[in-house]
Amino acid sequence: MTKKLTERQKLFADEFLVDLNAAAAYVRAGYKARGNAAESAASRLLRDVQVVSYLAERRVARTERVEISQDEVLRELRAIMTSDANGIVQYRRNCCRHCWGVDFKYQCTPNEQEQRRKEYEREAGKLMMQGTSPDLIPPFDELGGVGFNKKRDPNPACPECFGDGRGEIFVEDTRKLPPALKSLYAGVKLGKDGLEVKLHSKDKATELVARHLGMLKDKVEVSTSDELAARMLAARKRRAKDGGGG
Known part of the structure; x- marks a missing residue:
């Protein structure tokens, strides 16, 4: 009998898709472990067949829903990561x-x-x-x-x-920023100390790119989920093309 995904495992997977931070997702899902214990337990969960399958389904559904590919997301993150803030402030x-x-x-x-x-x-x-x-x-x-x-x-x-x-x-006049700098620019705010120019975090963008490219601890689990998601999406498109639906 195939083991079903528990509600807490599903919550963990949903939280993991927010920022790809396995240990943080583990804690947010309500598990008790912290620190290294949370990292180890989260890593084991990401190898669970049911969790991997659920993550793949969620990624396929999200990709189809928003019509944004992982490549597009990575290009945007790369623009933030490599842009020179001196071009704005x-x-x-x-x-x-x-x-x-x-x-x-x-x-x-x-x-x-x-x-x-x-x-x-x-x-x-x-x-x-x-x-x-x-x-x-x-x-x-x-x-x-x-x-x-x-x-x-x-x-x-x-x-x-x-x-x-x-x-x-x-x-700089933010209306005239080149595309790469527009990705880095996050808006302005007038406060008691004057004008505050907000920029997207280059460190966060670098971390997300590294995670997506499998450079951090959860590289095996993330890449496995991505590959499964890609296979499921391709299979779904083939069925649709052949008239099989589903």
């Missing part, structure tokens, strides 16, 4: 206002300098209307000149910032 050390100014004086942008000049002319005009001699009005201070570009690297010789520049967090 960067911490930059940019030049300060003095780095590239003439004689290391405060440097302005063209618009800032124009506004300063207009303000100077207004104040100078007021002084002359009050009878101040033009010779007594100091000339416009050009400071460090124009051309400030905060994206430039710090000047190592700058006496103001000592070559360290100014720190700045820069976030």
